[in-house]
Amino acid sequence: MTVRPLHTLPLLFVSAAVLAQQPRPTRPVKEGEIDNQEITVEKSRKIELPPANRLFNKIPSVKPSTEQRKLTYEFEDRKLTVGDPRITPGVLAPATTAPDENPAYDNYVKLGAGNYSSFFGEGFVGLNNLSNLSLEASARHLSSGIGPVDGKNSAQADTRLNVTGKYLTDAFKFQADLGFDRNAYGFYGYSREYAARPDFNPDRIRQRLNTLNFRLGIENANAENAIDYSLKTGITSLRDRFNAAETDWGTNFNASLGITDNVFALVAADAYVTQRSDGPIVDNRNLFRVKPTFKYSSSFLTVTAGINAVNETDKRQSINSTRAFPVLDIDVVPTGNIHFFAGVDGDINRNTLRSFLTENRWLAPEVLLANTVKSLDIYGGSKGNLGGGFSYEGKVSYASYRNFSTFNNSIPDTTKFFILYDGGVSRVLTISAQLAYAQKDKFRSSLRGDFFRYGLERLDEAWGRPRVAATWTNSYVLNKKLFITADLYFYEGIKNKNFTSNLTYTLEPIYDANVKIDYFLGKQVSAFVALNNIFGQQYQRYLYYQVQGLNFLGGISYSF
Numbered sequence: 001m002t003v004r005p006l007h008t009l010p011l012l013f014v015s016a017a018v019l020a021q022q023p024r025p026t027r028p029v030k031e032g033e034i035d036n037q038e039i040t041v042e043k044s045r046k047i048e049l050p051p052a053n054r055l056f057n058k059i060p061s062v063k064p065s066t067e068q069r070k071l072t073y074e075f076e077d078r079k080l081t082v083g084d085p086r087i088t089p090g091v092l093a094p095a096t097t098a099p100d101e102n103p104a105y106d107n108y109v110k111l112g113a114g115n116y117s118s119f120f121g122e123g124f125v126g127l128n129n130l131s132n133l134s135l136e137a138s139a140r141h142l143s144s145g146i147g148p149v150d151g152k153n154s155a156q157a158d159t160r161l162n163v164t165g166k167y168l169t170d171a172f173k174f175q176a177d178l179g180f181d182r183n184a185y186g187f188y189g190y191s192r193e194y195a196a197r198p199d200f201n202p203d204r205i206r207q208r209l210n211t212l213n214f215r216l217g218i219e220n221a222n223a224e225n226a227i228d229y230s231l232k233t234g235i236t237s238l239r240d241r242f243n244a245a246e247t248d249w250g251t252n253f254n255a256s257l258g259i260t261d262n263v264f265a266l267v268a269a270d271a272y273v274t275q276r277s278d279g280p281i282v283d284n285r286n287l288f289r290v291k292p293t294f295k296y297s298s299s300f301l302t303v304t305a306g307i308n309a310v311n312e313t314d315k316r317q318s319i320n321s322t323r324a325f326p327v328l329d330i331d332v333v334p335t336g337n338i339h340f341f342a343g344v345d346g347d348i349n350r351n352t353l354r355s356f357l358t359e360n361r362w363l364a365p366e367v368l369l370a371n372t373v374k375s376l377d378i379y380g381g382s383k384g385n386l387g388g389g390f391s392y393e394g395k396v397s398y399a400s401y402r403n404f405s406t407f408n409n410s411i412p413d414t415t416k417f418f419i420l421y422d423g424g425v426s427r428v429l430t431i432s433a434q435l436a437y438a439q440k441d442k443f444r445s446s447l448r449g450d451f452f453r454y455g456l457e458r459l460d461e462a463w464g465r466p467r468v469a470a471t472w473t474n475s476y477v478l479n480k481k482l483f484i485t486a487d488l489y490f491y492e493g494i495k496n497k498n499f500t501s502n503l504t505y506t507l508e509p510i511y512d513a514n515v516k517i518d519y520f521l522g523k524q525v526s527a528f529v530a531l532n533n534i535f536g537q538q539y540q541r542y543l544y545y546q547v548q549g550l551n552f553l554g555g556i557s558y559s560f
Contacts, residue, residue, distance in 0.1 A: 447472045528555055
């Protein structure tokens, strides 16, 4: 499907072919060629005031507490598709105060509807009265019959099913999860001229992703054990409506051993075996990681030091490489709850078809997959509790990467996106700051801003990446009857390019404000309403893809 005729068709084909033939795509790029490589900018760490004496959080009781039942009070976990999950700042979770001191009902059903012919349904059922055994099942569906452009051509529907079983003893916790996700949407970023053509077929622009995942895990449940451990393994199968498929088997192991009251030996190990097929392309891509470290912790000083050894293989690109990265983190507490921290680290960040589709669902077929090498990340900052419910965190990071990934409209079909990589050394400066306020069982607010400066060697711009990202989230509970959450997102500096005209576009700044309200009518019935994109800004997160304007959803929830 040719939407906008492009005159630089060989440009991207040369790039993909060269990278596929090279064990390490680091050669100089010829003039007029786009090279392919990728990066991951890590989230800033969350505020964690007291130094932890153990590696893992201990296992909660099998019976879910009020704090665990977030979905009961936040009826729609709206996904704001405006940021790379690897760049978008993480904010403090909103308060989940319950309407009653001791909720009598753990199960619920919710139904709602809104404009854009939207329908919402969600349900949760749990059996927690069994001896040492907990079973839970949940289902969720959210769809819009029409979208922001051309009615049904930009409709979308997301469905999620999940079953979880937990078995808890005094020594360990065992958990099994089975889940299924179905995402249906369209490639609606076409020109109006193309839609008017007699050969235009709406069925050709439809996409559907089916994801099936199964996961098993066992972990320590005894806080008195000298050895703490967690072992999880699972397999995920992804298939789309056309020829793309990916099977990913991942295993993660973490353990800590207390040597003395202040010294701990830690080890983290990961193993991923992945096969991706898309038309004639078959990728067998594996990654193995082992990260042994030692940690010294006292009330004044915490030091973590070790090494991170990673092996990656890619049969198609003839890659078999093992790298070692330093791990050093120093946290000093000069007074009270004020921390100053600094450190260095590195890693190979795994990229899969599924992870890229999470960032940008409008990917073209047969996109090139490559991992990101974070050669070195030097960071420092401060975090702490200011008293009166206020806490803060500030961090500066300067990192070097190979294979910095970006998203830009493909050739010749500009409704889809290729992944473009920077094959040289990319240097990224990240400055992050967060201020949070919490009033127990009443109000919580978090304001965060992130600034990114991309120093790329071969790409002209960090296509599809924001330069500034800010988030303000709030939650408020009134008399345990009215629960309100409000958030505001701001993104600026996103650029994409149309290779037909060879013009670069700086997308309009994004302002997205949302409000959610739950009103409890009784012990078992509540009403909810959500207003999304209150400013009505039909912004584009990626070039040619306009989002819904002001949209709302309302309905009833019944607990039993």
